[in-house]
Amino acid sequence: MKSDINLASTSLRDWAEYLLHVSTEASFRTERGRHEFSFGLPNGEELNVVADTPDQLAKKVMAELTDMLASPPSIPEHSRKESCSTADSQGSQKETTTMRSNDQAAMQASKTYTKAKQVTVGVSSSRAMYEVVASIAAKRGLSASNVTRELVQQSLESFYAQIDNQSPQQVFENYERKLQSYEGEPYQWMARLDPDLGMDIKLAAQEFKRSASQIVGFFVAEGLSLCAETQEVLECDCSSEEVVKALAAIEPFNGVKAKRLAKNVGLGEQRGLMNQVLAGAVLVPRRLLEALSTRLGVTAPSLSQAFQLRFNDSLTPAFKAPDGSPSVCVKSKTWREGVEALQLPKEEEQRLLAFED
Template identity: 40%
Template sequence: MTSTKGTLQTVGVYVPVSMHETLKELAEGQNKKFSVLVRELVENGYDRFEDAIEERSGRKVLDGYEHKVASYSGESYQWMARLDRKLSLELKLTAKEYGRSASQIVGSLLAEALSHCLQTQGAVVSAEVEVERARVAIAGLVGPQAGELADYLGLHGKRRLVNEVLGGLVRAPGALLGKIAEYFAVSREALIQAVGLNFRQMPTPSYKAPNGQPRVLTEPVPWEEAVKALKLPHDEEAKLLVIGD
């Protein structure tokens, strides 16, 4: 929802000072004006409230939101939020319906939307940290040490193949990626992203085909091609190909 100054109304907000500080930090982190972030969060919180009251009592929903406000520490701090005029009127009607003040309603909606925003932001940061952890683990093992992982995967003596998978040159089957992720104690998704980054960050990824001629890659080599390039005895090759089925 986009608002212009002519359609904004001021509503007082009374929340713990630590909640106000969290909102300011979030605005800075997203490179937004504080007033714009507040408008967005109140609108988001009201949308969540309308969805929630389809299945639960409005009073119970607001009780839950107010509990989130109360979870913040510090003295209560009063400030003014500038909201879309139409939404502001709806909030005042909602406040009257549920025996709250407009300030309480706005604070509650902010706390609800803020909690979801911080959860999402935290999940993104956590995912990035795990991907980086996977990349560090790969970097510490790639090369001669990859023989240990090869043994763990049941690919004895296939160090080259394991290194190609870790470097992103070879697209490993899902089952194999799951075991590698287990070995590094990271999620399968983090491992896939880490391996993908390794491939994309190679200056010129190339692969030596079965005929001995290297070629520059625009995407990882399929598992079947990589297995056949090893020129293994038929029974060994068949065991590796089955992994990709």
């Protein structure tokens, strides 16, 4: 046991010595509350880290170094002496500058980098979800990798705010539902993240005991649910024949017969709400859209477009407006607006609102 303790303590001392070397060799910069770190690694790459506070920066740097390096690299003797001298003098700016100057030629010779290496994370989802990402990318004139990074970054920014208001379990359950709402054959693909974003994903994965792959998949699904282009892609991804088939599938369930369909897809006794969905007057959440697609035997995109066509056909003036003037509803209600308008008991209302999670 004593030997094991000695081995561990030796390793810790080696890491401590290497981190001291890094702290004197690295380039630090602070601008408008943004703290930046740059350091040349032995393999010729450059490690770049950004954080909001010095403490966060230090934690990110240590996590990244220990993740990238199996063991602390050996330190040149002259650098070892200069690091110790710098620590003893409490980080003298003059000595640090001199040390960097002495090593500059060697560092430039070993560094072949021009850009920090991206972090690659494997993602498991359905092919349908990846195709939505690719379609959005094509509409924007970007690569799927660029859109993926944008979606992950946007979701990361709202992730910790959600954690503050809900339990982590609730948040991840919502993410899981959104990820699973994309049905179809499984598909493995790669997300390429900028180093800082990749580091944030790794830290979140460690903190909440998930894999980086799961976190990225969740964040992409969450980002797509908040992206206006997602619905456009889904609605356009079908032929006119499919839309005609969807319209025919809807027709038998108009009026009182909507009650049976409502029960089959999880809406219970809410026949009126089901009729509003079929008429396109209330926007259907993805979870319900997928359930209707399965029940009616038509594709979700064709159903979505069929609802929109039915709504457009129903736009006629309503002559019972409160002020006596005709009015036309030119916009479907959101799911939340449609549910809340029913003024149901709180428990039933929350059950229905859960469809949009």
